[in-house]
Amino acid sequence: MEPQGKEESLPFSQSENLGPQLSITVVGASGDLAKKKIFPALFALYYEDWLPENFIVFGYARTKMTDEELRNMISRTLTCRIDQRENCEEKMDRFLKRCFYHSGQYNSEEHFAELNRKLQEKEAGKLSNRLFYLSIPPNIFVDVVKCASLRASSTSGWTRVIVEKPFGRDSESSGELTRCLKLYLTEDQIFRIDHYLGKELVENLSVLRFSNLVFEPLWSRNFIRSVQLIFSEDFGTEGRGGYFDNYGIIRDIMQNHLLQILALFAMETPVSLDAEDIRNEKVKVLRSMRPLQLDDVAVGQYKGHSKGGKSYPAYIDDPTVPNNSLTPTFAAAALFINNARWDGVPFLMKAGKALHTKRAEIRVQFRHVPGNLYKRNFGTDLDKATNELVLRVQPDEAIYLKINNKVPGLGMRLDRSDLNLLYRARYSREIPDAYERLLLDAVEGERRLFIRSDELDAAWALFTPLLKELEQKKIVPELYPYGSRGPVGAHYLAAKHNVRWGDLSGEAS
Numbered sequence: 158m159e160p161q162g163k164e165e166s167l168p169f170s171q172s173e174n175l176g177p178q179l180s181i182t183v184v185g186a187s188g189d190l191a192k193k194k195i196f197p198a199l200f201a202l203y204y205e206d207w208l209p210e211n212f213i214v215f216g217y218a219r220t221k222m223t224d225e226e227l228r229n230m231i232s233r234t235l236t237c238r239i240d241q242r243e244n245c246e247e248k249m250d251r252f253l254k255r256c257f258y259h260s261g262q263y264n265s266e267e268h269f270a271e272l273n274r275k276l277q278e279k280e281a282g283k284l285s286n287r288l289f290y291l292s293i294p295p296n297i298f299v300d301v302v303k304c305a306s307l308r309a310s311s312t313s314g315w316t317r318v319i320v321e322k323p324f325g326r327d328s329e330s331s332g333e334l335t336r337c338l339k340l341y342l343t344e345d346q347i348f349r350i351d352h353y354l355g356k357e358l359v360e361n362l363s364v365l366r367f368s369n370l371v372f373e374p375l376w377s378r379n380f381i382r383s384v385q386l387i388f389s390e391d392f393g394t395e396g397r398g399g400y401f402d403n404y405g406i407i408r409d410i411m412q413n414h415l416l417q418i419l420a421l422f423a424m425e426t427p428v429s430l431d432a433e434d435i436r437n438e439k440v441k442v443l444r445s446m447r448p449l450q451l452d453d454v455a456v457g458q459y460k461g462h463s464k465g466g467k468s469y470p471a472y473i474d475d476p477t478v479p480n481n482s483l484t485p486t487f488a489a490a491a492l493f494i495n496n497a498r499w500d501g502v503p504f505l506m507k508a509g510k511a512l513h514t515k516r517a518e519i520r521v522q523f524r525h526v527p528g529n530l531y532k533r534n535f536g537t538d539l540d541k542a543t544n545e546l547v548l549r550v551q552p553d554e555a556i557y558l559k560i561n562n563k564v565p566g567l568g569m570r571l572d573r574s575d576l577n578l579l580y581r582a583r584y585s586r587e588i589p590d591a592y593e594r595l596l597l598d599a600v601e602g603e604r605r606l607f608i609r610s611d612e613l614d615a616a617w618a619l620f621t622p623l624l625k626e627l628e629q630k631k632i633v634p635e636l637y638p639y640g641s642r643g644p645v646g647a648h649y650l651a652a653k654h655n656v657r658w659g660d661l662s663g664e665a666s
């Protein structure tokens with residue numbers, strides 16, 4: 158049965174926190190992310206009364222649109238977990254009445270001054286906080302931050318800016334972006350989003366470790382043999398090839414999403430749950446990492462493939478991708494943390510597009526049981542008998558622990574079994590989208606799940622030399638068929654570190 162615990166913080170309507178006016182401006186409102194994620198997340202928060210009673214949303218982009226056209230766009234494209242709920246249409250009508258649009262250029266102070274006038278009109282002289290969500294390509298981040306901060310900042314409350322990734326392509330460009338953003342904003346105003354930090358299972362990682370006696374004592378090189386962070390998508394870069402070719406899978410997924418999970422996983426116990434305490438510990442992990450070498454990685458790129466009468470394109474078939482592109486769509490890497498807790502433990506990362514399945518998970522493989530009394534029951538492959546803790550981030554969120562168990566009956570036959578916490582069986586409530594959690598945190602000024610500039614610097618310091626080497630040496634990625642399990646190089650990499658990929662063991666729960 159689902160637990161009936163009281164929520165720690167209450168929705169606004171229940172806490173009677175009418176508070177100041179909140180004005181959210183989605184810059185790039187005509188774009189893919191705004192339609193797919195941001196407006197649906199705002200509506201879901203509104204539906205569940207998490208937003209203050211007096212909030213408004215402005216869309217801003219170059220595309221000419223009236224308020225009514227923006228509202229039509231939102232309701233037409235809106236698909237979210239609330240869709241089938243009671244009163245959804247009625248609530249949607251009320252939500253849409255709070256949505257407005259202003260068309261302008263991204264580098265025009267005058268256009269942001271016009272936006273400011275419209276915002277002031279709606280805010281009607283009340284104490285107002287303003288949140289800007291930069292859902293635009295990175296080359297215009299600084300223009301927008303400049304214009305918005307000079308011409309459309311709140312004069313009575315706070316002004317915060319959510320910045321989407323990518324935060325640069327390497328240490329240098331990321332440092333330059335940070336320097337330029339800080340000409341107009343303080344670090345406290347910048348909310349760098351990594352939506353993986355807003356995923357339920359990623360947030361739960363610390364709860365699992367720090368509030369269960371059975372896990373924390375095992376969380377070190379003494380008991381853990383390897384940690385695997387796995388991201389796979391069963392579709393290619395369709396429609397985003399132009400962006401992707403300039404970044405590649407290491408920048409798109411590893412340097413941010415997987416590395417953030419690694420830092421959370423491996424950090425020492427923070428002094429408190431305060432954002433700065435947590436981020437201090439994450440930075441220490443990132444700074445303790447062994448520099449990445451070329452032989453710590455395997456890269457791949459998908460090629461065309463036909464299956465069941467259907468043909469799937471190669472990466473380079475995308476018209477926006479040059480046909481001699483060496484950009485990896487798959488990478489596996491072995492990372493090490495040079496500290497007392499993790500010395501010698503491989504943290505294996507694997508990320509790929511156009512693979513056989515869509516999945517994101519954290520797999521913790523434990524060491525062999527020393528002097529295992531039941532050794533002979535496992536045959537020659539003792540690796541098959543090690544415990545493994547799996548946090549399946551998506552799809553179908555779950556936490557399960559692989560254990561050895563006696564098959565009931567006479568005699569002594571052992572079996573691999575799971576202690577399984579499957580979220581959909583345990584909790585009847587829906588899991589909020591990561592963007593809902595992160596938007597709400599930004600509104601509430603909770604920075605725990607956002608990336609601080611020193612974390613970003615440390616993340617780029619780790620990956621930049623490797624990325625440069627791959628590019629300078631023109632390393633040719635190993636081709637793998639669309640829809641396959643990826644290049645064989647990933648297996649050699651794991652084998653070099655004496656481990657196997659848990660997701661390919663055929664035992665995934």
Ligand SMILES: NC(=O)C1=CN([C@@H]2O[C@H](COP(=O)(O)OP(=O)(O)OC[C@H]3O[C@@H](n4cnc5c(N)ncnc54)[C@H](OP(=O)(O)O)[C@@H]3O)[C@@H](O)[C@H]2O)C=CC1
Nearest residue numbers: 185187188189190191218219220292293294295321322323
């Ligand atoms: N889409 C996704 O799934 C994800 C996106 N992101 C990041 O979020 C941000 C937004 O992504 P997404 O919505 O896909 O981006 P889009 O390419 O859809 O761009 C968003 C809007 O920005 C404007 N725009 C696009 N290209 C240019 C340009 N060259 N110069 C000026 N304005 C431009 C367009 O609005 P108009 O022409 O009306 O001004 C467009 O509607 C990006 O930084 C992206 O990397 C991050 C994770 C996932």
Ligand SMILES: O=C1O[C@H](COP(=O)(O)O)[C@@H](O)[C@H](O)[C@H]1O
Nearest residue numbers: 322352390409410414517551591
């Ligand atoms: O940041 C990104 O994430 C998406 C995957 O996000 P998910 O929440 O759907 O798992 C990925 O497709 C995209 O390439 C990348 O930029």
